[in-house]
Structure formats: structure tokens, C-alpha cells
Amino acid sequence: MTLQLEDEQAQKLPFDYEELAKQVIDQVLGMEECPYESEVSLTLTDNTKIRQLNREFRKIDKPTDVLSFPLVDFQKPADYDLLESDGWEVYFNPESGELMLGDIVISIERASEQAREYGHSLKREYAFLIAHSMLHLLGYDHMISEEAAVMEQKQAAVLKKLNITREGE
Template sequence: MSLFIETEGKEEFDFDIREIAELVVNAVLEHEKCPYETEISLLLTHNDEIHEMNLEHRGIDRATDVLSFPMLDFDHPGDFSIIDEETADVFDPESGELMLGDIVISVDKVLEQAQEYGHSPKREYAFLIAHSMLHLCGYDHMDDEERKVMEEKQRAIMEKINILR
């Protein structure tokens, strides 16, 4: 697995951002039984920048905690059998890894929400990566049924890596 992390400025975390990101990404890929080596990009930014991205890409004029930019369109969430290795343009030609997509997280929101929800910034950061990774694997939460499936998967992943509230 290749995880490319880019940060904009000083991060205010007391944990290793790469170590936690890799832990969560690997847990999600294992949970979803992804049969491929993968490539994911993670950008840690701030409210002003994610606000601009949210407006540009989703038409929502406010900062958000996390944005997900999947490379694949799944017929069914987590069904990696849709990928034809011979013809798919979602494999990096140099590494051969499946390019799952990009994750953008607001550091400001991580800190705000950790305080608001009464848990650590590490837990909030890990949760947002798990949430976004599930989006990269085709999951969504547009209706109650989808939301319940995603919430259960998030809970199971967070328990597996033992990063709890």
C-alpha cells in the first residue's frame, strides 16, 4: 500500500499522522477484503481550504471535516470484482497499485470535533480516515439503510484498531 500524505503548515497533533493513517487504511482494506495493493492520497488542510473545495466540488458553502474523491464507481459497495485488471485505468502504471482515490481532512475540524464529542484528536482523525476510506470503497450514507451499514462498518473498524471514544 502506498499512502501519500501532504500537509499544509504545522499540524497540531500529538500522534504520528502517518502511523495512524496507515493503521486505519490497512484495517479498512482488510475489512473490505480488497484483493489489491492500493494507492491513496491524504491531504491535511485547514477550514479555509476545505471550504473552497467543498464549494467547488459539492456546491456547499461551508467548511467540512472530510472530503472523499473516489477513483472507482462501484455497482455494489466494496465489490472489487468489478475491476478488470486488463482494461482498468485505475491501476498506477509504475507501481501496479489500485488508485482508490483522495482524502482531504480539515485539521481544524479534527480538533474542534474531538473537543465537541469528548474524545481525542487521534480518535477523530482515525474515524475520519475510516469514514473516507469507506467512501473510496463505494459506501455512502444518503439514506437510512446506507447510513446504518456505514456506521456499523466504521464501528467495527475502530474497534479492530482499538481507537475508541
């Protein structure tokens, strides 16, 4: 797995954010039985920048915690069969051969605010946001309650497996 990481925000994080991102991404890919080596882009930013992106791409003019930009148009979540059909090669990096899943953008500023609001660590919030976004990159959504319940269960399973829980921090 390749993680392309950009940190364009000012806050110093009290944990190894690159290593944690890799652990969460690997856990999601394993849980979702991804048969391919994969590539993910992660950008850490602030509320100003994520607000601009949110306005541009979602037409919502306010900061958000995380944005996900999937590159693969999964018909069903984590259904890798489409990658075997004609035209599948566009989803793979021609240099590395890795499946290009997409981009995750996290506002560390907003994640810090949420961690305080929810009463848990920034590390837990950061890991949660990456797990959440990875599920989006694999085709999951939470627009209806049944989908939301599936995502919530999967996010909790990833964090539990990595021992990143609200209680066990």
C-alpha cells in the first residue's frame, strides 16, 4: 500500500500520523478483502482550505471534518469485479500497478474541535475519519439509515481491531 501524504496545516500532532494512517488504511483494506495493492492520497489541512473544497465540490459553504474523493465507481461497496471488466486499467497506477482508490482530505482543526466535543483523543478522531473515508473510497455511503448502520459497524470494527477506542486510549 502506498500512502501519498501532504501536511499543509500548522498543528503539531501528538502521534505518528503517517504510521497511524497506514495502519487504519491497511485494516480497512484487509477487512474489505481488497485483492490489490492500493494507493491512497491523504491531505491534512485546516478549516479555511477544507471549507473552500466543501464549497467547490459539495456546494456547502462551511468547514467539514473530512472529504473523500473516490476514483473507482464501485457499483456495490467493495465489489472488485468491475476492475476485471474492459477499461479497468484506468483505475491502476501505470507505474506501480497499484489500485488508485482516491483522495482523503482531513481538517485537523475541525478534527481537534470534534475530539474535544466528543470527549476523546485527537488520535481516535483522526483514525475514525480515515476509516470513514476509506469506506467511502470503497463505495460505502450513509445516505440512508441502513447504509449508515453498516458504515458505523465497520468503522467501529476497524478501531477496535487497532485498539483505538474511546475507553482504551
